[in-house]
Amino acid sequence: MSQSSANLVEVRGIRFSRGDRVIFDDISLSVPRGKITAIMGPSGIGKTTLLRLIGGQIPPDKGEILFDGENVPQMSRSRLYTVRKRMSMLFQSGALFTDLNVFDNVAYPLREHTRLPEALLHTTVMMKLEAVGLRGAAKLMPSELSGGMARRAALARAIALEPDLIMFDEPFVGQDPITMGCW
Incomplete structure (x- = not known):
């Protein structure tokens, strides 16, 4: 947890595909610490996929995803669990537990x-x-x-x-x- 980097998230040279379909090919972006960053684009362009990559839900084919200086795809399961306490995802569906008030x-x-x-x-x-x-x-x-x-x-x-x-x-x-x- 570096806290010294100006960027909370850094995506570097990511490649991600589903089967033969390339979703991302060598994309990079930074999310500055304490700032609001919007990723916009038409439906189906890969915005949700990018969020899932950043959150460590899916691994990239190539590249680095740094959260506070640590490479998310290389984290152990226990480290990822710890780091995810510092990130949150609001899904499009809301994803509430139906059996809990x-x-x-x-x-x-x-x-x-x-x-x-x-x-x-x-x-x-x-x-x-x-x-x-x-x-x-x-x-x-x-x-x-x-x-x-x-x-x-x-x-x-x-x-x-x-x-x-x-x-x-x-x-x-x-x-x-x-x-x-x-x-």
Whole structure:
């Protein structure tokens, strides 16, 4: 964890293909520490694939992906697990656990990766829900949420651990302009 590099993420000379189809051929990019970086392009161009590469979900065919100076594809499984606590992914679908209510969905990463006392965990979850305008929805199940509410619940879960990097896949899908203005 270098903290000295100006870039939190560096992608260098990545090549990635699915079968015979080349998705990326020698791409490089940097994500400066503490800055918002958008990757935009038409549907099917590989934006989600790039996020999955950065998060270590899939390996590149060639090249380096550095997160805070460490090469993600070369990390051991245990190191990747540790590093992923510092990154979060907000999937296009929201990916909420259907058998957990909103509160427990947001609490999940805190319970999994910290040893917070229950009272502090409760306060933290309620703060995250407040931040996305869902404080009153804590006891609702995902099936009871609108699409926009589900995305905001997933956002609350994504920010629960206060990660260094949050990767948003299609961040504004299902959001109405009025709600987006609240953030």
